Amino acid sequence: MMAPVPAVRQFPAPVLRRLRRQAARTGVYLLVSANIAVLLLPIAWMASTALKPRSEVFLVPPVWIPVHPTLAGFAALLSGHILTFFENSLIVASGSALLATCCGALTAYGLARISFRGGDAVLIMFLAAMAFPVPLLMISMYTLFGSLGLLDTYLALILANAVVALPVVVWLLKGFFDSLPVEVEEAAFIDGASVLQTLLRVVFPMSRPGLAAAAIFVFVTSWNEFAFGLTFTSSTDMRPLPAGISLLFLQEFQYQWPEMMAVAIVATLPILLLFLLFQRNFVEGVTTGAVKG
Amino acid sequence: MSASLMRQPLMLALLFLPSGCLVGVLLIYPLVNGVWLGFTDASPLNRSLHFVGLANFIDLLTDPKFWEVLWNSAFLIVTSIVLSTLLGFVVALMLTSGIRLVGLFRTAVFQVWLVPWIAVAILWGLIFNSDYGIVNFVLIDVGVLGHPQKWLADPVLAQLVIISAFTWRQIPFMMVVALAALQGIPGEVIEAAAIDGAGYARQLVHIVLPLVRNVMTVVALLQAVRLFQEITLPWVLTHGGPINATTTLSLYAYKIAFERWDFGMASAVGTIWLLLLAGFALIYVRLLVARR
Numbered sequence: 151m152m153a154p155v156p157a158v159r160q161f162p163a164p165v166l167r168r169l170r171r172q173a174a175r176t177g178v179y180l181l182v183s184a185n186i187a188v189l190l191l192p193i194a195w196m197a198s199t200a201l202k203p204r205s206e207v208f209l210v211p212p213v214w215i216p217v218h219p220t221l222a223g224f225a226a227l228l229s230g231h232i233l234t235f236f237e238n239s240l241i242v243a244s245g246s247a248l249l250a251t252c253c254g255a256l257t258a259y260g261l262a263r264i265s266f267r268g269g270d271a272v273l274i275m276f277l278a279a280m281a282f283p284v285p286l287l288m289i290s291m292y293t294l295f296g297s298l299g300l301l302d303t304y305l306a307l308i309l310a311n312a313v314v315a316l317p318v319v320v321w322l323l324k325g326f327f328d329s330l331p332v333e334v335e336e337a338a339f340i341d342g343a344s345v346l347q348t349l350l351r352v353v354f355p356m357s358r359p360g361l362a363a364a365a366i367f368v369f370v371t372s373w374n375e376f377a378f379g380l381t382f383t384s385s386t387d388m389r390p391l392p393a394g395i396s397l398l399f400l401q402e403f404q405y406q407w408p409e410m411m412a413v414a415i416v417a418t419l420p421i422l423l424l425f426l427l428f429q430r431n432f433v434e435g436v437t438t439g440a441v442k443g
Numbered sequence: 444m445s446a447s448l449m450r451q452p453l454m455l456a457l458l459f460l461p462s463g464c465l466v467g468v469l470l471i472y473p474l475v476n477g478v479w480l481g482f483t484d485a486s487p488l489n490r491s492l493h494f495v496g497l498a499n500f501i502d503l504l505t506d507p508k509f510w511e512v513l514w515n516s517a518f519l520i521v522t523s524i525v526l527s528t529l530l531g532f533v534v535a536l537m538l539t540s541g542i543r544l545v546g547l548f549r550t551a552v553f554q555v556w557l558v559p560w561i562a563v564a565i566l567w568g569l570i571f572n573s574d575y576g577i578v579n580f581v582l583i584d585v586g587v588l589g590h591p592q593k594w595l596a597d598p599v600l601a602q603l604v605i606i607s608a609f610t611w612r613q614i615p616f617m618m619v620v621a622l623a624a625l626q627g628i629p630g631e632v633i634e635a636a637a638i639d640g641a642g643y644a645r646q647l648v649h650i651v652l653p654l655v656r657n658v659m660t661v662v663a664l665l666q667a668v669r670l671f672q673e674i675t676l677p678w679v680l681t682h683g684g685p686i687n688a689t690t691t692l693s694l695y696a697y698k699i700a701f702e703r704w705d706f707g708m709a710s711a712v713g714t715i716w717l718l719l720l721a722g723f724a725l726i727y728v729r730l731l732v733a734r735r
Contacts, residue, residue, distance in 0.1 A: 175541075175542065178537060178540050181537060182534075182538065182542065185534055185537070186534075186548060186552055189615075190555070192555075192566055193554060193555065193558065195566070195569075195570060196558075199569065207575070208574075208575045210575065211580065211584075252461070253461040256457060256458045256461060256462065257458060257461075257463075260455070260459055263448060264455075278724070280665075280669070281724075282470065282474055282717070283693065285696035285700055285709060285713055286474065286477040286710060286713025286714070287470065287473040287474060288697075288700065289477055289485075289700050289706050289713075290473035290476045290477055290480075291473055293706075294472075313465050313469040345448060345454045346454060346457070373559060374560050374561075376560065376678070377697060380678075391559075391561065392561035392675060395561050396564075396678065396679050400679070407569055410569070413565070414562035414565050415562075417561060417562045418558050418562055421557045422557050425553070436616075437619055
């Protein structure tokens with residue numbers, strides 16, 4: 151499209167031109183590969199360290215590829231709290247993805263199909279809500295959860311994560327529903343389906359990519375979330391991964407780098423899995439909140 | 444559709460009530476209540492709370508530490524966003540230079556974005572370790588450093604560590620957005636310019652940049668807002684130190700609220716943060732209107 155091919159001057163010979171173009175192409179490939187290699191270097195180092203026996207971690211000069219690779223770092227995780235943290239994170243992230251996507255889809259549909267005065271204002275408020283200072287919100291959430299007896303429960307974490315992600319979900323799905331042909335819904339409606347039936351049998355099935363993108367977005371942000379897990383839970387067994395790792399693991403396994411890198415990899419795996427399964431929806435989900443704005 | 448929906452109050456309730464309740468109770472109420480608490484001495488450690496007027500705000504605005512935190516967060520986030528936008532754009536530019544395997548390269552770059560913040564924090568702790576970290580080793584090896592640095596113990600170096608992590612984690616995102624924007628430019632536009640004799644540099648400056656500038660600015664702004672909320676990295680790596688060098692505004696508010704349990708003061712910080720956001724939003728809207 152816009153290949154940085156140097157302008158060919160006096161040599162119109164097609165062979166020469168092709169050679170030059172190929173040389174330039176090869177250069178670009180090399181440049182791109184080198185850049186990406188540098189970007190991925192930290193991840194490679196994470197994987198390499200996770201597979202090292204402890205004796206190879208502190209060597210100078212460093213060992214890039216483990217000489218005697220071992221899974222001992224991963225095995226050490228099986229006996230500790232990490233599995234509990236992992237399970238907690240799975241429950242919280244799935245729960246908030248489900249809650250935020252369901253509520254968000256209904257509201258987004260309403261906003262997309264009903265034109266009423268102030269509809270734009272509602273949308274803009276949703277956009278602004280993405281920027282609300284989370285620590286400020288957490289103060290009242292903490293008091294509220296405390297008086298409802300919800301502190302140290304999954305529900306507190308699910309509610310907090312869902313509500314923070316909800317504005318993005320509404321924003322994303324409203325755009326999606328806007329792009330659907332209304333005629334299909336009207337046809338179903340004329341055929342005698344109720345609004346609810348139309349919604350469940352026609353609209354949502356058609357919107358699977360959008361719903362998937364939204365759910366993935368919520369799952370990923372909840373999986374990453376740190377402050378809620380740190381504050382709204384107090385017993386070790388209720389901590390999600392980020393809070394659990396930072397409070398317990400960093401002390402328990404301090405300087406045991408193979409174990410620490412193993413836990414970093416384990417924490418990345420569900421996100422990687424989601425990405426591999428739903429690549430297209432995934433990228434859309436995590437970037438749309440930013441792009442549509 | 445609209446009309447038939449409007450005639451069904453139950454359906455309307457189903458559409459709007461669940462989100463309405465969630466947002467009302469857990470977003471709007473905490474926001475409004477938070478602003479109110481900024482004018483009180485609220486704390487879970489006290490039984491009662493008292494209205495203290497502007498005392499919290501005056502304390503904050505006359506505290507040099509607060510200004511330091513404000514400046515540090517702006518520096519950390521603006522630098523990271525500018526760097527990651529530029530680098531992400533350059534990578535995207537390379538990917539749209541007519542090479543194949545764009546999808547594969549994009550996927551490879553995007554792996555970085557998949558790494559959760561907590562994993563980035565631990566990983567950065569390893570590679571910037573002062574005794575056996577790979578960064579010290581490589582920088583000494585190539586002659587940039589004479590002796591190992593204690594990265595997390597020096598204010599400026601610690602800021603660099605945080606910026607490097609923010610930037611690294613943010614590049615893939617910016618790249619994906621830039622790639623989409625660049626791929627959206629119709630090929631004819633570029634071809635026409637090429638036929639008119641515009642070289643690569645001129646095409647870039649006069650055609651490509653103006654076409655993607657708006658999208659990139661919006662995304663950079665929104666990502667800056669999001670990065671402002673990110674506390675995992677400074678909390679785990681430096682806990683905001685040394686001497687507040689890596690304390691972002693959100694970490695500052697968080698620490699006041701949930702380590703000092705001074706809800707009143709933390710709410711005042713949050714309220715000032717809101718005011719700053721409103722100011723930026725206003726400037727942004729003005730700019731948008733002016734451009735039209």
